[in-house]
Amino acid sequence: MTQLLEVTNLEQRFDLNTDLLSKLVFEKGRIIKKERLVKAVNGVSFSVDRREVFSIVGESGCGKSTVARTVVKLIEPKGGRIRYEGEDITELSRTEMLPFRKRMQMIFQDPYASLNPRQRVMDILVEPIIFHGITRSSDEAREKALEILNRVGIRPEQASRYPHQFSGGQRQRIGIARALAVEPEFIIADEPVSALDVSIQAQILNLLMDLKEEFSFSYLFIAHDLSVVKHISDTVAVMYLGRIVEKGSKAHIYGNPLHPYTLALFSAIPRISGTKMRTGRNLEGEIPSAIDLPPGCCFHTRCPKVLPVCKEVVPEEREIEQGHFISCHLFT
């Protein structure tokens, strides 16, 4: 397998005070300039091979969606390198990015907000086809759009409808069709099923996997739930507060999870067979703010196995077994 996407030491920061005036604070009798930055992504590295499904899992605020958006440069990265097929796209301008945009497409979380309510389904699909010059004429584009809609399970006579006439699951199918329209090779799916009912979730996940087989896609899959990505992933990374804490193949993460946070995530999943939740133990406390990151290991404030060293030193990522990486002082 060849490497498609390579991300090294990716950093992303959001400035809470955008203008100079709001940066000035009065402290101890004088005015000083103070920056308040949300450190959303702190040195994240991973790579996605061709035909691989790479999943990033974590709770809200851990920076997983920010990673997805930064990789396609919807937000400019503040540090690190992004390479696509060996080519460095970190510094590319908007126009230079265009050919890459055609090759990497995104599916968004909220099927209600990600479709233009004033466009008919047909137009939603035809627009990117024509923009990226996939077909020569608009007739061909319409034909292609119908073909794709049919593939994702939307009937041709529904193509002239508006998004509000569809259910959530159908809208997500339209969102998927739009991504397919420009014949991409890499799909970034940002929580594509979390807004849907369980019975519909399963339909959409199955569709995504069928499409992968059919068009040999690679996926970067973002999810907050470890159970959702189990069926589809080849490699899984667990993120916490802007860092990848554990990364490995599906067998590693589900068969031999080691990082205390990964273990806590597993034990927090409600199970259809279980009644452990009423009595069992789980993580206490909440995720710290990304503005004031705790020193040392970012998980030490909630970790049940915290050591003195965790509060001071940021743990290095190390390879525990072939392809299984962990950032934790327990494993040094």
Add this chain to the structure above:
Amino acid sequence: MNDTLLEVKNLRTYFHTFKGIVKAVDDVSFSVERGEILAIVGESGGGKSVTGFSIIRLIEEPGVIESGEILLEGRDVMELTEREVDRLRGKEISMIFQDPMTSLNPVYTIGRQIEESLILHTKLNREERRAACLDLLRSVGISNPESRLKAYPHQLSGGMRQRVVIAIALAADPKLIIADEPTTALDVTIQAQILRLMANLVRAKNRSMILVTHDLAVVSEMADRINVMYCGKIVETGSARKVIDESMHPYTKGLIDSIPNLERDRMRLSTIKGIVPNMFELPEGCNFAPRCSCATEFCLRNEPQQREVEPGHFVACHFPLRSGTYGLSEQTCGRSGGVCS
């Protein structure tokens, strides 16, 4: 142990819209025992939230509770005047809503919002109320409650806000708590904390809870009994273990199978085909028939009635799963065997 707190009989809540009548809750009957957690599960549009709202008569235009009895300790809530229901809400039945950001008032402090419930429903004086507020916050696991009293909702995280909402719901020590998707907006680790907290509070005081949710896994962890709703009707009801492990209705089975399961490994998830039908054009026979893999001609024409297939386990299906003996006889429906898998 037959100590019924709430009994709902033949509840019908309809919405009269310009496009027609939506039968959001259609002839639903169930009961809640003291000290019990009853779960109502189903997909969006199943009528589970409307059932919850109907119990405390929080149905607004164009919705109307058409008929039915809601007996709280033998007293019919439907017969009460609006003033009397007001006294009931919060005092005897309280509610926890899905979105903790919209159910708290953004311009009042946490302390004031908890206190409001105490002013309305108790005779405590100012000092006692403050002490009670602190106790409540402590009981829902909020550390440093003194400083939190003065905080506004936006200063708290989602999990903290939901804890405050629970504290308000508990303020007047109600007999029944209706929790409408209490953890849907929260992360898994926080969800686990909140669920455990709610279960413990209900058990410790022998209170009852109706848990409305779409998540069968949460239900299986929490509930004593389960009502499965589909298109405004209860399709299966029984003890949690029976409904989950020995589900009789194909819809229940479908819901369980479509949950990604950590313990099993499959390439494909099983699904329920199709989508929830349009509530304006419900199918003629069994509502689930068009999506059901074992439906026959018979199902498309005849609406199934709820039947007791084993003690305490009811199902509304012509051909309950794994129960050849319970299904209709071959002569009645012209289909051999009763088992479908």
